[in-house]
Amino acid sequence: MAGSTDSAPPRSEPIAAVPVRHPGRWVAAAVLLVLAAMVVHSLLTNPAWQWSVVGDYLFSGRVLGGLLVTAELTVLAMLIGVVGGVLIAVMRLSNNPIVSGVAWFYAWFFRGTPVLVQIIFWSFIGFLYPYLSLGIPFGPEFIFFDSNKLIPLFMGAVLGLGLNEAAYMSEIVRAGILSVDTGQTEAAEALGMTRTKIMTRIVLPQAMRVIIPPTGNETISMLKTTSLVAVVAGGDLFTEVQLIYGGNYKQIPLLVVASLWYLLFTSVLSVGQYYIERRYSRGTSVQAGGNVR
Structure with missing residues (x-):
């Protein structure tokens, strides 16, 4: 309208934001600190812990030797578990009903029976089959092996742990494979790539983002599960800890020694898992500032 002037909108005053107070958080923090202090005080002042005995055996030769065996069991069992898990997972996804059925039965059996029972069976396989042989199926046998020499106690423990782990890893790997968009597989097939190349070059590298975190957890769990090998x-x-306190009757301090070593190794594995996860999550991780790497 002629002669009219536009009035400027009134400038709003800045709002003085007052942060919401959470007194409950401070109360909870204070309670937790008091409880933590009580626990530390009890650990340091209770003579039943026998920290001097813990110090005497923490770096003893027998304990360190057992620690080395635990590390070997963990590495070998996880190697069998990962390789077997990938194989079983691929078989589960096969279009061949016999292949997928055998893989399903494997996962069902080994996940459904206690790992302790599996360790015992493999460690004492000689009681069931005194010898193993190679030859024609349902026909003559040509080469014979003593089961106790072919599968000693250590190898039986590795097989018990590894084959059981393969059943769980197969489900982890299968979930990772299924998380990859099927459109990429169809595009690769249209380009003439074989199923092996599609799996190794396209599917598995992307599935690793889903596979790595639970695999790290399984490795940490395996480190502690190796303690079941004590039954054989x-x-x-x-x-080794059991054998030591079986002779000196110092059960509590020797169990503390074992626990400290397990805590140290699991902490190291947790740090390694963190960096591996960060490596495989590049390109998808959202930083605190909202930027995508």
């Missing part, structure tokens, strides 16, 4: 005197850390 496998020479691991827990076995």
Whole structure:
């Protein structure tokens, strides 16, 4: 309208934001600090812990030897578990009903029976089959092996742990494979790539983002599960600790020794898992500032 002037909108005053107070958080923090102080005080002042005995055996030769066996069991069992898990997972996804059925049965059986029972069976396989042989199926046998020499106690423990782990890893790997968009597989097939190349070059590298975190957890769990080998005197850390306190009756301090070593190793594995996860999550991780790497 002629002669009219536009009035400027009134400038709003800045709002003085007052942060919401959370007194409950401070109360909870104070309670937790008091409880933590009580726990530390009890650990340091209770003579039943016998920290001097813990110090005497923490770096003893027998304990360190058992620790080395525990590390070997963990590495070998996880190697069998990862390789077997990938194989079983690929078989589960096969279009061949027999192949997928055998893989399903494997996962069902080994996940459904206790790992302790599997360790015992593999460690004492000689009671069931005194010898193993190679030859024609349902026909003559040509080469014979003594089961106790072919599968000693250590190898039986490795097989018990590794084959059981393969069943769990197969489900982890299968979930990772299924998380990859099927459109990429179809595009690769249209380009003439074989199923092996599609799996190794396209599917598995992307599936690693889903596979790595639970695999790290399984590795940490495996480190502690190796303590079950003590039932067959496998020479691991827990076995050696049991043998020591069986002679000196210092159960509590020797169990503390084992626990400290397990805590140290699991902490190292947790740090390694963190960096591996960060490596495989590049390109998808959202930083605190909202930027995508």
